[in-house]
Amino acid sequence: MTDTPQRPERAAARPSLRLASTSLTTALLAAGCLASPAAAQDVLLVPESLGDRIWALSPVDGSVLSTSFIAPDGIISQPIHAIPSGTGTILIADEVRKSIFEYSGSGQYIRTLAGPKDGVLGAYSLCVRDGFVYFTSGSGVSTSEGYIYKVALSGGPVTVFSDWLSVGAPRGIQPFGNGFVVGNSTDDDLELVGPTGAVASIPFHDSDGAIGIDFPQQIKRRANGEFMVAGFSEPWGVYFYDISGIQVGAYTTPQVPLSARGCHELDNGDILFTAGTLIQRVIVKNSTTALIINQAGASFRFVERFSPPAACAGDIDGSQSVDAADLSALLAAWGATSGAADLNGSGSVDAADLSILLAAWGPC
Numbered sequence: 001m002t003d004t005p006q007r008p009e010r011a012a013a014r015p016s017l018r019l020a021s022t023s024l025t026t027a028l029l030a031a032g033c034l035a036s037p038a039a040a041q042d043v044l045l046v047p048e049s050l051g052d053r054i055w056a057l058s059p060v061d062g063s064v065l066s067t068s069f070i071a072p073d074g075i076i077s078q079p080i081h082a083i084p085s086g087t088g089t090i091l092i093a094d095e096v097r098k099s100i101f102e103y104s105g106s107g108q109y110i111r112t113l114a115g116p117k118d119g120v121l122g123a124y125s126l127c128v129r130d131g132f133v134y135f136t137s138g139s140g141v142s143t144s145e146g147y148i149y150k151v152a153l154s155g156g157p158v159t160v161f162s163d164w165l166s167v168g169a170p171r172g173i174q175p176f177g178n179g180f181v182v183g184n185s186t187d188d189d190l191e192l193v194g195p196t197g198a199v200a201s202i203p204f205h206d207s208d209g210a211i212g213i214d215f216p217q218q219i220k221r222r223a224n225g226e227f228m229v230a231g232f233s234e235p236w237g238v239y240f241y242d243i244s245g246i247q248v249g250a251y252t253t254p255q256v257p258l259s260a261r262g263c264h265e266l267d268n269g270d271i272l273f274t275a276g277t278l279i280q281r282v283i284v285k286n287s288t289t290a291l292i293i294n295q296a297g298a299s300f301r302f303v304e305r306f307s308p309p310a311a312c313a314g315d316i317d318g319s320q321s322v323d324a325a326d327l328s329a330l331l332a333a334w335g336a337t338s339g340a341a342d343l344n345g346s347g348s349v350d351a352a353d354l355s356i357l358l359a360a361w362g363p364c
Helices: 015-030 324-332 351-359
Strands: 043-048 053-057 064-070 079-084 090-094 099-103 109-114 126-129 132-136 147-152 159-163 170-176 179-184 190-193 214-221 227-233 237-241 247-251 262-265 271-275 278-283 288-294 304-306
Touching: 043 064, 043 079, 053 079, 079 126, 079 304, 090 126, 109 132, 109 147, 126 170, 132 170, 147 170, 170 214, 170 227, 179 214, 214 262, 227 262, 227 271, 324 351
Parallel strands: none
Antiparallel strands: 043 053, 043 304, 053 064, 079 090, 090 099, 099 109, 126 132, 132 147, 147 159, 170 179, 179 190, 214 227, 227 237, 237 247, 262 271, 271 278, 278 288
16 A cells, blocks of 8 residues: 555565674674764654645754754655654655655655555544554545544555544544544534544534634643643634543633644643744743744644654664665665765775675664
8 A cells, every 4th residue: 555665574584694783783883883873852743834844843942953854855745743653753644645654763755654545535633543543634524525544554454434524524633542532623622533433422522613712723632631732713722621621721812823733742841832834832830922933934733742763773764674775775875975875984885884784684
């Protein structure tokens, strides 16, 4: 179901190289030929959907770390939600491509996990649970796209997990209990979806869309267990609910001056939210708002924390495995004076780099 060729299995490839990898890598480290893997810094992934890129922010205070953690590559077109897969890679829901893409932890495209050729009619928000990816179609029933889809993280057929054609339009999705809480942008409720995909007759939170949340977007869990939901339409804001679905608080105007799309609780306790061209945070101790960025022409979306995997010797493409793809990349760069294939930083892609790659063959 992927649209790129599958890489060859690695389990039986070069067993003797795998046995030798520890000793050779240790020797290279001792000789100063190979840098020790550095501890990776956690980041907040924020899709900028008009620029077709993923930004990275500090999880501590929301400051900008990179405007191109994943740069425009012609594959992504209007990303909405980027999340950790749990295996060191990143999954991206793309609204225009109607696809779920997988990228390496360093930002390289790996594969398309689900897309239109699998019958997918939309892709908006997603989550990973028990080895499966669940994602919402995000559009209204008028376009016959009211579905939550399910696909194994390992690949396989894409199935309709939950049919919403008589319910509304699913947007944000968040695991809860043995099911999910899902935002409904048609009736403004937060719905409960069971483990079989059935939508409960009584919602998690029944909103009037006037005083309560209107057009719920991203749904997150706070450190205290509460749910936090971004409201896109007036009264726009960030809303808080206890585990029974009772609203226990909200930041609206003036703290949230525009349509909120994404939300996240920062390590410093403040509440970060995205709102069109804006990324801001509510300073909880005094309920004031601090501007992080106002980027003309931008459209910032959902926010998720990601722990990039440590650097892996020989992993040229960042897939968290040293395999045939990396070998091909090294051979293609043979003789180059720089680039990712120059594994020891000597200024030449040569036999020494090949030795490093072969010594590290297999999963990182």
